[in-house]
Amino acid sequence: MSNDDCIFCKISSGRDEKTQLVYEDEQFVSFKDHKPGSDTHYLVVPKEHLDSCKVLTGEHVDLIKRMKEIGKELVKDVDQNQVRFGFHWPPIILIKHLHLHVIAPVTGMSFMSRLIFRENSWWFVSPEYMIERLTKLK
Template identity: 45%
Template structure:
């Protein structure tokens, strides 16, 4: 069996690697397809580690999704070793807000939908600002530390408490 697996592996340059064979890519995941520019979505930030784009159903005047460029499952699947990744997602969200002239971080909501209350399994941080301008439904959907939404700070506390 091992020889069959090796036979399927590409033996030429990395350009010949198909999307399906790339580590950290799920061809069924819309966010993987967005960060790989297979979907016509403006990327506000994109590097080897993190990508950011606007939410298609904004819950606030500024509503961005910050995602790992490589496919990572939902926030329930994270472990202590993912703390730097979560911190980098938040840091990138703050940078995007600053580029869009949002400087009052006391009126910003950073968080994740808690499974099973998410529509895309690819880890994604919601960045919403100003939180004070969110409508009734958005305040409900993105209610901090509810059964369905966890703030980035709370998630980091959970991850830090893991052994």
């Protein structure tokens, strides 16, 4: 299910010709963030429209795990200690469509990027946090 007004739904369905996909399968797409937080910054997006982390249930644990697997594959040649994975936590989201940020290297992030993408803060949570939280909802 997609939302006609959502830019990530347009990208994942191929209706946005400006965005080049770096990954696609039946459930997910990935592309470069248009405002990168470091040298490498991808977004992993489910094709199904889900507003944010807050709408997820225990049934979505595998979805989060798969998103991180895709993200890790995208940066497999990067020192994994230099990769930040995370989701913005509402209400601090600009685009209401679930997306995982994959950012590297962490040491290349600006002060503002380190603030915006601060791991396990009130506004940016790791996939591990989400998996733990969702597992408790099962």
